[in-house]
Amino acid sequence: MKASQIFFTIIKQVNYGEAIYIVFDFTNWNLKKAIRMECQMNDHWTKEIDISCSYFEYKYVIGQYDNLFEREIVWEKGPNRTSENLKLLEKSQSKFQLEDIWEKRTMMFYLLDRKQKTKNRKNHQHNIILFGSVKALNSPVKFTNCQLSLKTQLYFLNLQLESEEVTNPIEVQIYMQAQFKERHIEIISKCVKLHFRNQPINICEEILPESKCYLLK
Template identity: 70%
Template sequence: MKESQIFFTLTKQVNYGEALYLVFDFTNWDLTKAVRMECSMNDHWSKVIEISCSSFEYKYVIGPYDNIIQEDVVWEEGPNRSSENLKLLEMNQSKIQLDDVWEKRNLMFFLLDTKQKSKSKKNHEHDILLFGQAKALNSPVRFTKCQLTQNTELYFVNLQLELDEIINPKEVQIYMKVQLKKRYIEMISKSIKLNFRNSPVNICQDILQDSKYYLLK
């Protein structure tokens, strides 16, 4: 990954005189090198940081506003956060942004759609839904489309998983409707269990195999 400006955001209420900090593995989790975030209204914390590492891990820490090593600090629970999602997001020309939730972990599902060159200029939309047992999936979540290049589109969805959900496997399924010329094909994936992992989930490789296909009129 080339040097990029990465926009970290997190909403968390802290006590008066405290602040949220970012701590990274490439500084050996050294609190003296922690980066204090900036607070705006409604306990919304953010920070733009230039990072040149190809991959990195990080965590959020609550500590005194003026001097993080002055007193005891509170590290968020759960596994280290990872930059793996950036390998996909950085392909987009828009700002690279990580929207995190305190003590939840982000799991990305994605589909890369590479279109063949053709005389037709019309791009067909995919309708992709993710549903399953996670609390974030109380109702099906629709994938977001992002244009990476003229011929490549990224469809993705981010789930914020509770700590108890990243310990036990969760069942998920994918529903996708694809336009093929003037007809539509429905795909319903098998139900699979996914453990939490820092790397994004490629739904074509990991979920849509052995799916059921239906040709619609």
């Protein structure tokens, strides 16, 4: 990832007179170099930052609005956040957005659909749904898709995990309707257990193998 504009957003309610700051590993977690975010409305904080690192880690802290060091500084709990999920999107965007929730962690699932050379140029959409035993999946969630290039389409889903779900394995399952050439198929994966990680999860490698496939009429 080259120098890019990263738009950070986080949801967290703080006390009057406090603000949320971002601290980075490339500043050695130096609180003197922490960047204060801007409160847009209620508990939504945002900040756009130019970052040239190909990979970085960061965390949020809460402190006094005018002087971070005036009173107690509160670091959010949990593992460091990373920019790893942005690598899949860098070909299609010059500006990236990281949407975070205080002390929750994002687990990204993705599928890359690389189109083969064919006379039929119609762009077929896959319908991919994730089921699971985590709070964010009380109801199934559909994957979002975006075009990375003329031949490659990305399907992805960002799952927000609670702190206890970060330390324990989670159980997920994929349902997918896809079209390959003129054939419509339905894919139902087995339930698999996954541990939290900062790297995006390729569902074709970790969830869909040994799935049941059905030919749809």
